[in-house]
Amino acid sequence: MSDVMPTSELPSRRSFLRTGTLAAVALPAAVGAITACNPDLAARQPTVPDDHAPGHDAAPAAAGPKTARERADEMDRHHEAGIKAFPAKTEGKGNQPLAPKMVGGVKVFELTCSEVQWETKPGKRVKAWAYNGQVPGPQIRVREGDRVRVLVKNELPESTAVHFHGLEVPNDQDGVPFITQPPIKPGESYTYEFTVPNAGSHMYHSHHNAAVQVGNGLLGAFIVEPRDRSGEPKVDVDYTMILNDGVHDFTLNGKDFPATEPVVCKKGETVRVRFMNEGMMIHPMHLHGMHMTVIAKDGWPQPMPWKCDTLNIAPGERWDVLIKANNPGTWAFHCHILSHAEAPQGMFGMVTVLVVQDATTA
Amino acid sequence: MSDVMPTSELPSRRSFLRTGTLAAVALPAAVGAITACNPDLAARQPTVPDDHAPGHDAAPAAAGPKTARERADEMDRHHEAGIKAFPAKTEGKGNQPLAPKMVGGVKVFELTCSEVQWETKPGKRVKAWAYNGQVPGPQIRVREGDRVRVLVKNELPESTAVHFHGLEVPNDQDGVPFITQPPIKPGESYTYEFTVPNAGSHMYHSHHNAAVQVGNGLLGAFIVEPRDRSGEPKVDVDYTMILNDGVHDFTLNGKDFPATEPVVCKKGETVRVRFMNEGMMIHPMHLHGMHMTVIAKDGWPQPMPWKCDTLNIAPGERWDVLIKANNPGTWAFHCHILSHAEAPQGMFGMVTVLVVQDATTA
């Protein structure tokens, strides 16, 4: 990985915290970024021939048949409104770091499963089954070799169980009802405990009536930092992006554009994106303006990193990529199954942006 | 491939025969495995608070509205019944080795295409078009450089033709009606003959009205062992898993969970799985508890093997993986498009298990 500097300390933890910091300031910055990064946007108007002069639609009839131009303007207003609303504020934010309690050298995480109302975009509230009220559930981040205990309380009307997808735990901690444990009945609690066996970008989710329960929101990231960090890339931003396509429509980290979250960095920085697909469809994620270097699959390093701008992510897969943010601006970043990203009314669903702030303007 | 020992003899042939042996003994062993590998399964009950005490549903009303707990228990009983039934006995087993007749140095295989009733899970019989009465058809396994003759007899009501998918045969043996041969009419026979050109995990299937005929069951594995075995991994179990999603619903080797077949090995052994997709959808296969090392694509070695726990297999693709079975227990192994694997009534379709028997308990 010639374009990534060697690591000499614990950058992921540091950048992870930093990401949290960025998230707090990024939203207004990103709004500004979209309209401000091209300050001459208004100046670069398309050429207008006489028969399409702006005056043509200066006073459109309020009713009656519309001209093509009037219909185009109306469509464009919808598109513009979506972009200008981004990143739209909604209630609730998923994938937030979950701090463990330390109990006798064990990192203890508590997860409560319950039904909540989840706002996926402004004004759209849907029923969700959530861990700790978040969709995706809170992000668990530990280190290879840590002793971990996960206390699960089930406040749902159905039984459930938690599978640690990608972690090579002992069989009796695998979370599959009637194969490795009894189901966790409504109102009951259950405890998982294991020594974290393998590093990488993993997930936790329901493994009981899972097509329904994971679709409803019972899923989250379980990220394991390696004990030996000598092979880890040095990154400035470490971003986890969980894709879903269930009853909550097409979402990135539980939100539907324009309520998705921008990924924000400075020019020259390296961004690590950990893609995770918790849905039932493929999502080929396309980044504009820069390529992505694929470094890991399901938490395992790829033997030879390779480059792309569109990465096909199938259900259950995790892919880690690095982005060398050398091209300043606000860049669309979306699923390239276009019907998951744009309608005649404008962009929606699996769309966000990567904002690369120029040092001179930031 | 540092975790695989060099090969000094013909392990695949040997392990193939051994696989056959295992298949005969694996079913009861696996049933035992699921309930026995965690002997304390009943002891590890979830914590039950007072208001959800077991007595609560000790005498549910036979009729009338149900409580959430009663509905949960009912759902769980369905899930448990499915797991306990596994591996369920059904009539017919596909993908069985087909022994050739030796005729003057030529390995002669006979395939008869006919309509049969095929039991995909207990009590579910569907119309199938089969080679030699099996879905998938019998497994053909030969060696690079072998002279092979395939006699096809068509007892179906439609014409057909056999394409050797992945084999670089001479054009006139390619099996595409009106491009390389006339169709084989109902009641007629046809002979293919060629010297096996390239090693790897290949397939044979109908190439006439194929969306219908392959969907109906006209497909099978055509595995070619390399003449030079120095690059072959040493494996203890060599398992072929054919995915399908046609009129017979979601199947692994022609069977629907709980009638699918467990993959069984001992702790410390190496399992080779040859995934083959004969359906029309992708199937990202996810193994619990251990990772898979991808060694070949469409029969061609990958230049640098890579690791994953979820492998996306597209129609027509074959992927070979190695599993180092170092984590004892019974592990779910399923398509991660969850709607291909689980419904509110329990697991179904593309689900099986990998049973890793501990030396001390086996």
Next chain:
Amino acid sequence: MSDVMPTSELPSRRSFLRTGTLAAVALPAAVGAITACNPDLAARQPTVPDDHAPGHDAAPAAAGPKTARERADEMDRHHEAGIKAFPAKTEGKGNQPLAPKMVGGVKVFELTCSEVQWETKPGKRVKAWAYNGQVPGPQIRVREGDRVRVLVKNELPESTAVHFHGLEVPNDQDGVPFITQPPIKPGESYTYEFTVPNAGSHMYHSHHNAAVQVGNGLLGAFIVEPRDRSGEPKVDVDYTMILNDGVHDFTLNGKDFPATEPVVCKKGETVRVRFMNEGMMIHPMHLHGMHMTVIAKDGWPQPMPWKCDTLNIAPGERWDVLIKANNPGTWAFHCHILSHAEAPQGMFGMVTVLVVQDATTA
């Protein structure tokens, strides 16, 4: 890449022109190829037992119930008619090279977006939104470091914008309305200009109401030859194959089988295929008779080329492969989601052939 000779000059440009030449002569050659490459096709008739003698259907009743054999014959006639019609002539050909005008050292390309009638197969005319009247739009082929200007004129009833998919252009040339530019209104024109930043197989397409506009045909190939050609494979045929699955049905370069275009080469030659998916579904493309060596993803070289016969291409992806054409004959080349390629009435959609002409017969 041991099977590809080093490049000493500009073979891609030369072979590109040569491809154009081949295209002019290939169609009749290919027709001939299918029936002529196996001159003994008629001689290799399947064995007919007495009760299925040809005389049986010599005089089928014009009306009344049909026998299985009569129905099979009728189905086969449809299949045969499709193959014999290939490559069927249709009006219009997409993906044709677009020669730039040189203006002061800048390569200037003009693209006009308009609604046209597009013939996807004989007699099937569909509404299309096209660049310069072609679906796919004309192929733009430039060199890394070239200064390029693209003049876009919008004669559609909707606004549009052009995104250069895969090119790492400055942000204000990225073609995303309201993020990087205003939309190009009906009747207006707009100019993009940039220095070509990165080599490879890229695309251009609408990024406004794109699920509709790209589906309607607003897409094309944007191929960038590297300035340093030392890493380029030497190829004899350089073929771009754009997959689509929108309102025009399943198409290769805008055409539906039997109106698709054969890829034609001579035995011993190397063919480069640049797959590009502009649709909304995956398409695992399967080549009969020979394997493909994958050399690039989204225009970026793969660090270790790898071999396959079925390559899964997701929306927005581009994959470059090399085919060493060492197996003479006419080879089916199709999407292996069989419902995208064959119906009971015969082959359709995403099907073409690779014709490998034998030196002794060509």
